[in-house]
Amino acid sequence: xxxxxxxxxxxxxxxxxxxxxxxxxxxxxxxxxxxxxxxxxxxxxxxxxxxxxxxxxxxxxxxxxxxxxxxxxxxxxxxxxxxxxxxxxxxxxxxxxxxxxxxxxxxxxxxxxxxxxxxxxxxxxxxxxxxxxxxxxxxxxxxxxxxxxxxxxxxxxxxx
Amino acid sequence: xxxxxxxxxxxxxxxxxxxxxxxxxxxxxxxxxxxxxxxxxxxxxxxxxxxxxxxxxxxxxxxxxxxxxxxxxxxxxxxxxxxxxxxxxxxxxxxxxxxxxxxxxxxxxxxxxxxxxxxxxxxxxxxxxxxxxxxxxxxxxxxxxxxxxxxxxxxxxxxx
DNA sequence: GCTACCCTACTCGGATATGGAATGTCCGAGTATGCTCGG
DNA sequence: CCGAGCATACTCGGACATTCCATATCCGAGTAGGGTAGC
Numbered sequence: 201x202x203x204x205x206x207x208x209x210x211x212x213x214x215x216x217x218x219x220x221x222x223x224x225x226x227x228x229x230x231x232x233x234x235x236x237x238x239x240x241x242x243x244x245x246x247x248x249x250x251x252x253x254x255x256x257x258x259x260x261x262x263x264x265x266x267x268x269x270x271x272x273x274x275x276x277x278x279x280x281x282x283x284x285x286x287x288x289x290x291x292x293x294x295x296x297x298x299x300x301x302x303x304x305x306x307x308x309x310x311x312x313x314x315x316x317x318x319x320x321x322x323x324x325x326x327x328x329x330x331x332x333x334x335x336x337x338x339x340x341x342x343x344x345x346x347x348x349x350x351x352x353x354x355x356x357x358x359x360x
Numbered sequence: 361x362x363x364x365x366x367x368x369x370x371x372x373x374x375x376x377x378x379x380x381x382x383x384x385x386x387x388x389x390x391x392x393x394x395x396x397x398x399x400x401x402x403x404x405x406x407x408x409x410x411x412x413x414x415x416x417x418x419x420x421x422x423x424x425x426x427x428x429x430x431x432x433x434x435x436x437x438x439x440x441x442x443x444x445x446x447x448x449x450x451x452x453x454x455x456x457x458x459x460x461x462x463x464x465x466x467x468x469x470x471x472x473x474x475x476x477x478x479x480x481x482x483x484x485x486x487x488x489x490x491x492x493x494x495x496x497x498x499x500x501x502x503x504x505x506x507x508x509x510x511x512x513x514x515x516x517x518x519x520x
Numbered sequence: 521g522c523t524a525c526c527c528t529a530c531t532c533g534g535a536t537a538t539g540g541a542a543t544g545t546c547c548g549a550g551t552a553t554g555c556t557c558g559g
Numbered sequence: 560c561c562g563a564g565c566a567t568a569c570t571c572g573g574a575c576a577t578t579c580c581a582t583a584t585c586c587g588a589g590t591a592g593g594g595t596a597g598c
Binding site for chain 1: 567568570571572580
């Protein structure tokens with residue numbers, strides 16, 4: 201029960217993209233240098249976000265990644281699911297259906313109370329993540345540490 | 361972001377132990393045969409529960425595992441944490457502290473809003489799991505499928 | 521018949537393989553930019 | 560001076576290694592129970 205390292209990287213990357221002027225792209229090598237991360241691997245993670253429709257990519261000089269839609273409409277859950285996959289974290293294999301003389305017609309995953317408990321807990325987790333948008337986090341961070349945005353944006357733009 | 365297979369097995373095992381008469385132990389080979397699971401591996405998972413103080417073990421003939429305390433005082437969260445480890449699922453490495461000219465005195469993990477969001481979501485998940493006890497699940501399952509308890513207990517006791 | 525001892529079989533416990541996913545790296549495909557050359 | 564064409568460097572994109580952890584297995588340590596022999 202561990203999330204990949206890329207989740208933290210991806211959310212920070214999205215916040216930075218929310219800060220950069222519209223129409224500009226942030227390239228992954230520059231982002232990786234800023235946070236001291238393996239560049240090619242960060243690139244791979246951002247590709248997953250493109251595949252999920254969270255980011256758009258631009259090739260060539262002055263290329264990079266930018267948000268595919270307005271940051272108010274991108275939730276933290278979107279980013280997490282893009283990287284970790286949409287399937288539930290709890291693996292229920294319905295072992296109740298393996299017992300001797302089990303009723304083959306019954307849906308043991310649906311009716312199993314343990315499975316229901318796990319699904320409900322995971323729903324609470326997802327709802328909490330869905331309540332936070334990239335825009336909300338970006339705004340809060342800027343209010344709390346105004347100089348951080350300035351520093352990040354100027355550093356990332358220096359790649360020109 | 362996946363839980364191990366053993367979580368489902370362990371919770372079902374605990375429910376069965378809540379059903380067995382007090383003073384008797386359930387051995388892992390019999391449990392594994394009932395649910396068609398790899399016996400030695402189930403044994404290993406239950407060992408983790410012993411290490412965490414959820415189960416007690418008894419060696420030798422008529423040996424096995426039994427709950428270490430009353431099933432009303434064992435939550436699903438206890439079982440999950442015993443197997444997956446108590447540390448948070450979200451790995452925050454505080455990459456904000458890696459940026460150039462970062463303030464080394466500041467605790468970036470504590471103040472990072474992304475980290476806070478993740479911690480809050482995970483707290484909701486844990487609270488949902490902590491609300492469900494083994495006793496509660498066992499009672500509900502018995503109310504809904506009364507014959508299942510009879511079948512399981514008699515099968516497991518047949519190892520005598 | 522009763523008791524003490526030993527032997528056996530059974531179960532946990534941890535050390536030991538294996539496979540697959542997460543992590544990390546590398547090179548090719550495609551494109552915008554800027555330069556060059558001709559009109 | 561202006562515009563079209565081309566060379567170039569830059570960035571993404573996916574194919575290719577490597578490391579680590581979940582999964583699975585096996586054998587030794589310890590124990591309870593029963594059988595046996597002696598009193």
